Amino acid sequence: MLAVLGSLAAALWAGLHLRTLLLGAFVFLFFVDFLKRRRPKNYPPGPPNLPFFGNFFQLDFQQPQQAFQRLVNKYGNIFSMEIGPFHCVIVTGLPLIKEVLSNPDHGVVNRPIIPLQERVFKKNGLVMSNGQEWKEQRRFALMTLKNFGLGKKSLEERIQEEAHYLVEAIQEEEGQPFDTHFKINNAVSNIICSITFGERFEYGDAQFQELLRLLDEILHLQAGVSCHFYNIIPSIMNFLPGSHQTVIKNWDKLKLFVSRVIDDHKKDWNPDEPRDFIDAYLTEMTKYTDNTNSSFHEENLVCSTLDLFLAGTETTSTTLRWALLYMALNPEIQEKVQAEIDKVLGQSQQPSMANRDQMPYTNAVIHEVQRMGNIVPMNLPREVAFDTTVAGYYLPKGTTIITNLTALHRDPKEWATPDTFNPEHFLENGQFKKREAFLPFSIGKRVCLGEQLARVELFIFFTSLLQKFTFKPPASEKLSLDFRLGIIFSPVSHRICAVPRV
Numbered sequence: 001m002l003a004v005l006g007s008l009a010a011a012l013w014a015g016l017h018l019r020t021l022l023l024g025a026f027v028f029l030f031f032v033d034f035l036k037r038r039r040p041k042n043y044p045p046g047p048p049n050l051p052f053f054g055n056f057f058q059l060d061f062q063q064p065q066q067a068f069q070r071l072v073n074k075y076g077n078i079f080s081m082e083i084g085p086f087h088c089v090i091v092t093g094l095p096l097i098k099e100v101l102s103n104p105d106h107g108v109v110n111r112p113i114i115p116l117q118e119r120v121f122k123k124n125g126l127v128m129s130n131g132q133e134w135k136e137q138r139r140f141a142l143m144t145l146k147n148f149g150l151g152k153k154s155l156e157e158r159i160q161e162e163a164h165y166l167v168e169a170i171q172e173e174e175g176q177p178f179d180t181h182f183k184i185n186n187a188v189s190n191i192i193c194s195i196t197f198g199e200r201f202e203y204g205d206a207q208f209q210e211l212l213r214l215l216d217e218i219l220h221l222q223a224g225v226s227c228h229f230y231n232i233i234p235s236i237m238n239f240l241p242g243s244h245q246t247v248i249k250n251w252d253k254l255k256l257f258v259s260r261v262i263d264d265h266k267k268d269w270n271p272d273e274p275r276d277f278i279d280a281y282l283t284e285m286t287k288y289t290d291n292t293n294s295s296f297h298e299e300n301l302v303c304s305t306l307d308l309f310l311a312g313t314e315t316t317s318t319t320l321r322w323a324l325l326y327m328a329l330n331p332e333i334q335e336k337v338q339a340e341i342d343k344v345l346g347q348s349q350q351p352s353m354a355n356r357d358q359m360p361y362t363n364a365v366i367h368e369v370q371r372m373g374n375i376v377p378m379n380l381p382r383e384v385a386f387d388t389t390v391a392g393y394y395l396p397k398g399t400t401i402i403t404n405l406t407a408l409h410r411d412p413k414e415w416a417t418p419d420t421f422n423p424e425h426f427l428e429n430g431q432f433k434k435r436e437a438f439l440p441f442s443i444g445k446r447v448c449l450g451e452q453l454a455r456v457e458l459f460i461f462f463t464s465l466l467q468k469f470t471f472k473p474p475a476s477e478k479l480s481l482d483f484r485l486g487i488i489f490s491p492v493s494h495r496i497c498a499v500p501r502v
């Protein structure tokens, strides 16, 4: 690993030598950076850092967990690190994480501006925007999601219908081993697509599969070294080859796709009958035509739509794939879920949210999948909006806050068997029990905007699949719980058998 970093650094230096002028600038930056990097009084403790690169070389991209654990052991539940231009504070442990994320007094409500994100989204959209703009976009998106859920064809019905298609598509595999990624991703994405674009895509649609592939590639590559370098020295990395260029290219393709869909919508748009998120947004834009200061403009439409598509696809789909994997690896748990399904629904009744209260075991299993799957291990980064004090430490405006959700989901003080799949974590006397140390959607003002939607999707898709199939490891392949590094932690590529139950 160090060799890779070393050679990258060497390549960078070589590039700089060719441009002596730049070298001078670099030295100057070193100096400015040194002044900037002095830690304010009462700032959380942390490892000593190099000028310009900060603690970059202390990041271990192969085994980040172990490397960080050493720092937690040394510095405690709140410590600082300099990662490129970011002054990061890493927070661990239950009372502190909740306090930081949800106490409005601390103002941990912004997102840091990450160069790669900025290159694509400027400051638009839902996930990476800040201030008034974020407030307006978030409020509108929440309201619109709700409106389309309460419309004629409720969201729940759409999900039930899609679950039905998914079951049919999996039936075609006839119990033979297959990679779940492609069909589940498509089915889940169809839900957010029908809300935003007003249409779902057939599982065989080649163009849509290509979009999903671009998305998957982005999430994977964005956690890589080359993108990290881009975020530290964007102006130089812009001219160098590497996977950051692929990421940028993929983003541009996705944006182009969304722009085309928007153009199509404009052709037959009827303000009185909004069909989907895009239609509703076009209507909202007309309210502000005389006010150039509004955040409802076309660029934001593209970015917010893309954000919903991105955040609404891989997250739920990855969680479902973990669920099937855990079922295949824990047949006795799978049997109990199926027994509950048979008791409450039988084989013919479609699952709906109204059944969830009668199905505490199934509900507990889904929660346990989210705890163990832990797909957003470090949460999304936040940024402090104004100077504040947390746990006695001073955090100036602009400090990046990283909350360690893994530590919460695997805390031996909170969970009876932290590293083992065990639905009993969410059960008490046969009833479902909420747990405070369970925060896969985060908490506070920036909490996942799609939490409600995701919960409905997870329950209906998971229950529908287990109603119709028993998931088993292929006879000659071993299933693994290893994860693929990325912005979202997903299972490594694998195949599974879906044996029809009747």
Ligand code: HEM
Binding pocket: 101, 126, 127, 128, 138, 192, 307, 308, 311, 312, 313, 315, 316, 319, 375, 376, 379, 380, 381, 382, 440, 441, 442, 443, 444, 445, 446, 447, 448, 449, 450, 451, 453, 454
């Ligand atoms: C199992 C599924 C999901 C998980 C585990 C998940 C998790 C998360 C997490 C951890 C955050 C960061 C919150 C924070 O900064 O405190 C987030 C943000 C977000 N999620 Fe989800 N999410 C899921 C599904 C969805 C779905 C289906 C949508 C689609 C509507 C969605 C849309 C968003 C958006 C737009 C944000 C940004 C919110 C903001 O910055 O204000 N998510 N999600």
Ligand SMILES: *[C@@H]1O[C@H](CO)[C@@H](O)[C@H](O)[C@H]1NC(C)=O
Binding pocket: 064, 065, 066, 067, 068, 069, 070, 072, 090, 092, 404, 406, 407, 408, 410
């Ligand atoms: C987060 O917590 C896990 C589990 O305690 C630990 O292994 C990991 O090193 C921690 N990461 C950071 C960045 O603190």
Ligand SMILES: *[C@@H]1O[C@H](CO)[C@@H](O)[C@H](O)[C@H]1NC(C)=O
Binding pocket: 132, 133, 293, 294, 295
């Ligand atoms: C509009 O202008 C006001 C005053 O200049 C400013 O406070 C606000 O943030 C702006 N809104 C947007 C969405 O940019």
